[in-house]
Every structure is written in structure tokens, then in C-alpha cells.
Amino acid sequence: xxxxxxxxxxxxxxxxxxxxxxxxxxxxxxxxxxxxxxxxxxxxxxxxxxxxxxxxxxxxxxxxxxxxxxxxxxxxxxxxxxxxxxxxxxxxxxxxxxxxxxxxxxxxxxxxxxxxxxxxxxxxxxxxxxxxxxxxxxxxxxxxxxxxxxxxxxxxxxxxxxxxxxxxxxxxxxxxxxxxxxxxxxxxxxxxxxxxxxxxxxxxxxxxxxxxxxxxxxxxxxxxxxxxxxxxxxxxxxxxxxxxxxxxxxxxxxxxxxxxxxxxxxxxxxxxxxxxxxxxxxxxxxxxxxxxxxxxxxxxxxxxxxxxxxxxxxxxxxxxxxxxxxxxxxxxxxxxxxxxxxxxxxxxxxxxxxxxxxxxxxxxxxxxxxxxxxxxxxxxxxxxxxxxxxxxxxxxxxxxxxxxxxxxxxxxxxxxxxxxxxxxxxxxxxxxxxxxxxxxxxxxxxxxxxxxxxxxxxxxxxxxxxxxxxxxxxxxxxxxxxxxxxxxxxxxxxxxxxxxxxxxxxxxxx
Numbered sequence: 001x002x003x004x005x006x007x008x009x010x011x012x013x014x015x016x017x018x019x020x021x022x023x024x025x026x027x028x029x030x031x032x033x034x035x036x037x038x039x040x041x042x043x044x045x046x047x048x049x050x051x052x053x054x055x056x057x058x059x060x061x062x063x064x065x066x067x068x069x070x071x072x073x074x075x076x077x078x079x080x081x082x083x084x085x086x087x088x089x090x091x092x093x094x095x096x097x098x099x100x101x102x103x104x105x106x107x108x109x110x111x112x113x114x115x116x117x118x119x120x121x122x123x124x125x126x127x128x129x130x131x132x133x134x135x136x137x138x139x140x141x142x143x144x145x146x147x148x149x150x151x152x153x154x155x156x157x158x159x160x161x162x163x164x165x166x167x168x169x170x171x172x173x174x175x176x177x178x179x180x181x182x183x184x185x186x187x188x189x190x191x192x193x194x195x196x197x198x199x200x201x202x203x204x205x206x207x208x209x210x211x212x213x214x215x216x217x218x219x220x221x222x223x224x225x226x227x228x229x230x231x232x233x234x235x236x237x238x239x240x241x242x243x244x245x246x247x248x249x250x251x252x253x254x255x256x257x258x259x260x261x262x263x264x265x266x267x268x269x270x271x272x273x274x275x276x277x278x279x280x281x282x283x284x285x286x287x288x289x290x291x292x293x294x295x296x297x298x299x300x301x302x303x304x305x306x307x308x309x310x311x312x313x314x315x316x317x318x319x320x321x322x323x324x325x326x327x328x329x330x331x332x333x334x335x336x337x338x339x340x341x342x343x344x345x346x347x348x349x350x351x352x353x354x355x356x357x358x359x360x361x362x363x364x365x366x367x368x369x370x371x372x373x374x375x376x377x378x379x380x381x382x383x384x385x386x387x388x389x390x391x392x393x394x395x396x397x398x399x400x401x402x403x404x405x406x407x408x409x410x411x412x413x414x415x416x417x418x419x420x421x422x423x424x425x426x427x428x429x430x431x432x433x434x435x436x437x438x439x440x441x442x443x444x445x446x447x448x449x450x451x452x453x454x455x456x457x458x459x460x461x462x463x464x465x466x467x468x469x470x471x472x473x474x475x476x477x478x479x480x481x482x483x484x485x486x487x488x489x490x491x492x493x494x495x496x497x498x499x500x501x502x503x504x505x506x507x508x509x510x
Contacts, residue, residue, distance in 0.1 A: 002415075002425035008343035012350060015283055015336045023393050023467030027360055027369030034221035040492050049206070056186060058204040059117070061183040063124035064178055070125055070131030070465050071275055073269035078133070079140040081266060089270060090133065093277050097130035099500050100454030102471040103196035106478065107280030110287035114197040116390045126277050128181045128410075129250040135180070139173040140166070165489065179238020189359040190456040192473060196447055203227045204363050208460065211367050224364040231359055245415060280377075287495035291487050307486055311480045312465065313473050315492065322470045328388035329395055329452035334444040336392070337399035338437075339350040341407045351404060357396045362394065363459025370461050387459060391452040398445040400453065406440030407433070470496060 043049060054353045074093060078086050085455065096104050105123050112119040143166065167174070189204040209378050213218035228288065288466040291298055303310055303315045320438040339352055357365070369390065373380040380386050410433055456471040477489035 004425045004429045005342060008339050008442070009133055011339045011344040015339055015471045016350060018336075019393065019396055022389055023357060023360075023365070026365065026372035030221055030364075030368040031225070031371035034218045035225055036218070036222075037407060039218050039222040040225055042138050043219060043226060047167050049223075049271050052201050052203060052206050052246040054058060055200060056204075059120060059124075059200075059202070060182050060185040060188075063121050063128070064182045066126045067181050068123055068132060068174075068178065071129040071271045073142060074129070074137070075133050075137045077266055077269040079137050080143075080145070082452040083266070083270075087391065089274055092274060093133055094130035095500055096277060097128070097449045100456065100471045100474075100496060101127055101188075101190035102194060102454070102456055103493045103496045104476060105191045105498070106282065109194060109478070110283040110490060111280060115197070117200065119195045120188075120191060120200065122189065122280070122444070123195060123274070124181075124185045126280055127191070128184055129273060129277055130181050131184075131260050134174045135177040136170055139170045144167045171199050176238050182238075186230065186234075189361075189460075189469065190365050190475075192457075193480060204361055204457070206455075207361075207363050211370075213264045213460070213505050217367070217371070220367055224361070224367060228360060228364065231361070235359065236371075239307070281501070284490055285494045286496055287489040288487065297489070298484050299489075299491035301342075302484055302488040303491055308477065308485070311477065311482075311485055313359065313468065313476050314465075315473065315488075317466070318468045318470060318473045321467055325388040325391060325469065326449040326452040329391040330445045330449040332388070332392040333395040333399040333448040333451075334403070334441055336396055337403050337440070338442055340400055357394050358397050362455065363460070364389070365394070366458035369458065372377035381462065382464065385464050387467055387469075388452065390458050390462065392448070394455060394458065395448040395451040396411060398447045402444040402447055403437065405442045406437055410436050433477075446503075453496075 012186065035189075044053075074089075077083075078090055101123075104127050108116060108119045108123045112122070137366070147165050147169075148161055151165050156164070186202070188202050189208065192200065192205045193200050196202075201209070206226070207220045207223050207227075211225065212217045280286045287298055289295055289297065306314075308315050337354075340354060343350070355421055360368075369386070370381050373386065414432050415428050417424075418432055419425070423431075454471060455469070455470075457474070459472060463469065468476070474489050474493055477485055477492065480486075
């Protein structure tokens with residue numbers, strides 16, 4: 001072990017200690033103070049919550065099925081065919097996943113003002129199609145086309161070929177994607193807050209209602225415990241540990257780079273998902289320029305002339321606060337992820353621990369924060385700095401998973417060759433490993449900033465007038481009466497859409 005790894009292991013102790021303080025301590029404090037077996041049983045059997053459980057379950061199943069129905073044809077198109085603008089279309093399809101869920105819900109609301117179940121399901125599809133593309137796509141890409149051709153030569157139709165050739169090949173990634181989509185929909189909060197009503201509540205939104213609006217922390221904690229158990233079971237189903245990963249020699253096939261004729265099936269496989277996903281983003285921009293059916297810039301004027309302060313929202317301060325928090329998160333999370341990745345380059349114990357924030361929902365985490373950090377000497381729940389720290393905790397798992405594979409992919413021969421030439425480990429790190437890690441670090445920075453800008457669940461518990469973030473401001477504006485106020489919400493959401501859409505293009509151009 002060289003001096004770089006030893007230093008990283010020492011710093012890793014600090015990272016784990018901070019993770020224990022700002023994640024494990026709040027969650028365990030909540031469980032120790034309010035979790036009781038009888039309360040959990042009462043939560044499962046209470047007639048008033050039966051409808052919440054049922055709606056949470058069936059909408060998550062329906063959203064998962066619809067997402068797969070929309071995402072798989074598009075995944076087939078980009079994985080098995082090469083055509084013009086395929087990369088652009090893939091980028092458009094995946095952009096909503098990185099946007100604040102509040103913005104996606106706002107786009108759906110622009111098309112379906114009455115909201116309700118169709119709007120909720122549509123928003124979940126828009127947000128989660130990227131999961132199908134990114135998880136199933138790479139595995140489908142590796143399927144040898146000769147296997148499909150052989151099945152066709154033997155008389156198998158397209159459906160039978162898909163069921164008996166394609167599905168066994170992509171089955172593991174398909175199950176993994178389905179599990180992740182189900183969990184995002186099962187723990188949906190921002191979408192339900194914007195598009196739901198009293199009869200359309202998920203467990204996640206009910207936790208917030210019970211804890212903040214009704215003051216029943218015990219019931220909220222019991223709901224959170226049962227929800228966490230469901231999350232663990234679904235994760236276990238979606239990613240079974242007994243499976244052995246395929247090796248590169250087993251899967252990698254040479255793919256043709258010739259362009260595919262743009263037939264009718266290919267056209268609809270691309271056009272329908274693109275329309276489903278992109279139309280809400282376009283709608284929110286159009287709606288931001290529309291007031292009472294006429295073109296108007298009043299919404300944008302309200303954002304920056306101080307008019308929104310009358311409804312308790314200071315937009316310039318909100319924008320600066322969100323960007324400031326995102327900048328802090330974009331520094332803290334990648335640095336912590338880099339330390340963990342370097343220290344655990346050949347072990348995954350601590351890296352696995354960092355995945356725990358993915359198991360506990362953001363609303364449950366937020367509830368634990370206001371319980372744990374409400375008494376001296378850790379009375380921090382009203383401190384501004386707690387919000388970017390919480391964002392960093394939530395971003396850490398994805399930052400680790402952006403950096404770790406890139407670090408593992410660097411051949412040991414490079415550092416061994418540098419050492420044999422007399423280079424100090426720190427010099428080897430600075431001139432070899434670090435330059436090779438820069439793309440992964442940039443991805444981690446971008447992911448961390450996007451998570452901070454879009455975080456809604458935990459921030460809802462901690463936000464104050466001087467620490468309002470963009471998603472909180474959009475939700476507040478949509479919840480206030482008045483046509484201009486609503487247009488201001490759409491205008492703010494439209495600005496977010498434009499920034500998230502242009503950011504990858506600027507990065508690619510550079």
C-alpha cells in the first residue's frame with residue numbers, strides 16, 4: 001500500500017464519521033424514539049391508511065409497467081440500430097431524470113391542469129424512462145445479432161424471438177431497472193405533492209403529512225419503517241447477490257456501424273417515447289409565456305421585480321441559495337467519493353455503506369433530521385449549512401458509483417511503471433491516475449450539483465424563508481392562488497428546463 005492509499009484511508013475515517021453523524025444518527029434517533037412494534041402493526045391495519053397503502057402499491061406497479069412499455073421500444077431502437085440523431089434523442093430522453101422532479105411534475109401540470117392519476121403516472125414515466133435506457137440498453141447492445149437471425153431462420157416470429165432470445169439476455173438488467181423504477185414510484189413525493197390530492201397520497205407524502213401537518217411523529221415513523229422494509233425487499237429482488245457477473249469475453253460482440261433504414265417500426269419506437277418525455281418540457285416553456293390564453297411575460301417579470309415576495313418567495317435569493325448549495329454539494333460529495341474510492345480500491349465494504357442513503361427515502365431522512373438535530377448540543381435543524389451537507393449525503397452514493405469504476409479501470413501497470421522509473425506515489429497519482437479520473441470526476445460533480453438543485457424531500461423539512469431552494473419555490477408558487485403567481489411558477493420551471501437542456505450541449509462543445 002502506497003502513501004496515497006494510506007492518506008485516503010485516514011481521511012476515509014473522517015468521511016465515515018461524518019456520514020454516521022449526518023445520516024446514521026438521525027435515522028437511528030428517529031427509530032429509537034418513536035418506532036414501536038405495536039405502532040407499526042396499527043399502521044398496517046388502520047382503516048384510514050388502507051387507501052394510502054393500496055394507492056402507493058398499485059400506482060408504483062402501473063408506473064413501472066408503463067415506463068417499461070415506453071422505454072423498451074426506444075431502448076431496442078438505439079441498441080440494435082444506428083440512425084441519424086440517435087445520440088441527440090437519447091440525451092433528450094434522459095435529461096428529465098436529472099431534472100428536479102418538481103419541474104417534471106410542473107410540465108405535466110401544464111398539459112393536464114386537473115392533474116389526477118393520469119398526470120401522476122405520466123410524470124413517473126417521464127422521470128424514469130432514462131433508467132430503462134441506461135440500464136437495459138448496454139446489455140441489449142451486447143446481444144449477438146446472429147442469435148436473433150438464427151431464431152428467425154428457424155421460423156421464430158418477432159415476439160417469440162424477443163421472449164426466448166432477447167429476454168433471457170437482458171433479463172437481469174431488466175429486473176434491476178424494474179426494481180429501481182418501482183422504488184422511485186413507490187417513494188414518490190415531489191410528483192405527488194404537485195399532482196396529487198387528498199385521495200391520491202403515497203406513503204412518502206403521508207409521512208410528511210403525519211409529521212409536519214398533523215404532528216403525529218409516531219405514525220410517521222411507523223410508516224417510514226414499513227416503507228424501508230419494502231425498499232430492502234425490492235432491492236434484494238432486483239439485484240440478487242447470488243448472481244455472478246458476466247465477463248467481457250462472454251458478452252462483448254462486434255456491432256455493425258452501418259446505418260439502419262428508418263422503417264415504420266423504428267420510427268414509432270423512437271417518436272412515441274420522445275413525444276411522451278419531451279412534450280411536458282416543451283409545455284412548461286410554452287405555459288411560462290401564456291397568461292389567460294394570451295402571450296405574456298408577466299410571469300418572468302414577477303420573478304425578478306420582487307412581486308413574488310408578496311407570497312413569501314424571494315426569487316433572486318432563492319436562485320443564489322440554490323446555486324450556492326449546489327456548489328457546496330458539488331465539492332463535498334465528489335471529494336468524499338474520491339477518498340472512499342481510493343481508500344477502498346480493492347474492497348467494497350465502505351462503498352457499500354455509502355449506498356445506505358439510497359435505501360432510506362428522502363422524506364424519512366428529513367424526518368430523522370428534525371428529530372435528531374433539535375436539542376443541544378446538536379441543535380442544527382435551523383442552520384443553513386445543514387441543507388448542503390444533507391444534499392452531499394444524498395449525492396454521495398451516486399458520486400462514488402461515478403468515480404469507483406473509472407478508478408478500478410486504471411491498469412496497475414501504469415503506476416508500477418512510474419514507480420520503477422523512480423516516481424513518488426504522489427507524483428504518479430498527480431500525473432497518471434488523476435488525469436485519467438477527470439472525466440469521472442466531472443460526472444460526479446455534475447451529478448452532485450443536479451441532485452442538490454433537485455432535492456425536495458429532505459429539504460422540505462429544513463427549508464426556511466432564507467434557505468428556500470428552487471423546487472421548494474416552485475411548489476410554493478403553484479400552491480398560491482392567482483394566475484400570475486402560477487405563471488411565475490411555470491416561468492421558474494422553464495428556466496430550469498432550459499439550463500438542464502443546454503448544460504450538456506455546452507459541456508460537449510467544450
